[in-house]
Amino acid sequence: MKILSVAAALAALAISVSAHAADKPELRIGSVVAMTGPASALGLPEKNALELLQEQLANDTSLPFTVKFITYDDGSDPTKAVNNVRKLITEDRAHVVICCTTTPTSMAILETVTQAKVPNVSLALGQSVIEPVKERHWIFKTPSTDQLQVTGLVDDMVKRGIKKVAFLGLEDSFGEGGWIAMQSVAKAKGVEIVASERFSRTDTNFTPQALKVRQSNPGAVYIHAIPPSSALVHQALKRVGYSGPIYHSGGSANNAFISIGKQDVEGALLGTTPVLVYKDLPDSNPLKPVITKFAALYEKRFNVPKVDIFPGQSWDAGNITLKAAEEAVKAGVKLDDLDASRAALRDKIEGVKNFVGVGGIFNYSPTDHLGLDHRSTFISVVKNGEFRLYESK
């Protein structure tokens, strides 16, 4: 009896497979982003970009498969993220998971995707999401890291002959990430950290920290915070008479920074991704046409005046997945075989080379799941109330 039913099931399976074989196979990209909750300012644009990608693909028949997008909200909550990723893997049978918006949520799902052997592309800033690479076999990410941006800024300090830097950072996980990056980069580049001061987003006064920094007599100041506090610390430094260069993390690269800091933040230097300054890039830069095209599409579709960095991150994640899937299918991988195709997709993502995205040029490898290097980090300077590309001397 048992044998009979198994045979029947096998036969049914064979019929369904052969019925499908005539069509193109289906690639299922599952994603979980923070559409609500504290991180929704990042998650919503990310969702928008995935929606845009889906619309673009609807008219595209060149791919050897059809694509199905499944997107869930995690409400910026790690527990919800884990539940939704489970659902994507088991119920929706997604080939790839794009998740999640923030570092805490991305850390929470590591175990789930690793055990289920599903490739995951994270949209979080934190380096701990992909390192150590040995333990993060299935995890990749598209946003730049603190380490990379701080390296770009410290390189500029070295070029200017600055030997001493003061660090000012938020006293939360964001500030801590900057502090860790600054310590290791400064050590590697031979720059001395002469002061390290902390503040919080809800502080009412930043002058004492600025005074302490001024007293340590640094050649440059690096502020790792987000507006309003990053702009307010900058103002406090000006108020106590500090006149040297002031560098900021990418966390300040948004319009709030300028609208709060006004003329005080003129000349501020910010580590940033190419999206912010792509218009100033030379035409020879391969990033320029890619970003120009994406920005035009996104700004038209969602009616925003200027695209920011977040939609580009999920756009890149989606496109990298598509590229990997295309190569996998060309190499003969059957998308219907879920386990095998997931593993093959992971290998193909790791094999992505010189992929020009919105966030930079990606070169993944078995030792590097970030894939970005100095070609993808830029320094922007605040000039007449706008972010412009800063040419390193």
Added chain:
Amino acid sequence: MSDTILFLLVDGLTNGLVYALLALSLVLVFTVTRVVNIAQGEYVMLGALTLADLLQGRMPGTLYLLIGGLALCAILDVGRWRRDWRQASLYTGGLIVAGIVALALTRGALALHLPVIGMMVVALILVAPLGALIYRFTVHPIPNATTIVFVIISVGVSMSVQGLGLLIWGANPYPVDPIAAGGLMMGPVFIPYQSFAILVTALLAMGGLYLFSEFTLVGKALQASAMNRLGAQFCGIPVNATGALAFLLAAAFSAISGMLLAPLITANYEMGFMVGLKGFVGGAMGGLIDYPLSLVGVMIVGGLESTSAYVASAYRDVLVFSLLIPILLWRNTRSRVEAR
């Protein structure tokens, strides 16, 4: 070095004055209603964000809170219609008129593009009644609850109001124009005019409260219910009305402090809680009942905060809040001596 000390002193004093308005609100609420109001800081946020909205020409979200609150008041009063429909209709009519007046006032202010001071007054009129509304919803129904119940309720109020703030205004910070832009160089120290504005307004507010409670009948009623609630009730003072008045005045003081603070640090949904707690530490110095001692307390908090941020910035909040321990020990020994 000397200019460093001057900077710290000026900033410590400025912040101390901001906390002073908070401590004043806390003492006022506690003496009249026995509520240790953890949510007091949220009016700072509401004041600042309302002002930011008005200055940028938007309908302030506070207006919806106010009208919603008035509507809820009318609904809670529904039981009275059967017993005494005249009174009830009068009450509901009053609420509707209040809502319309608030709406008209806001519209008018936005149309006229009032200067910063004028907008501050409008914002104050919108925020202060919220204090009375919150009293109506959370304290009025349970007049005989213990202090600890009120503390827990006020924590809930704080969380809800902050959540509403996030819902209405989002997580973005809003820059707010100061009363007067620029500042003054005093020796090596640059002092923004806003700091002077804080000094003047804080002194005016404190003086106003003193005159109000000493020289008006309503103020005296407030004092009487602070001294002896039951006795005041026997003398015919409507203690529920004085409670609501205390909440209203406290909300007004805290909102003023928020509007003064906002040009220095921008307005955002989470700005109030910390300010409220620091005002609380200062108020604890006076046991939440003694105005002058509370003022001494907040000045110590302001000074300690600015020096500790200079000396060891990572531990500045730890140091400020650790101040509570010696303060409470000191109060304890004092009250023992008094008891003897």
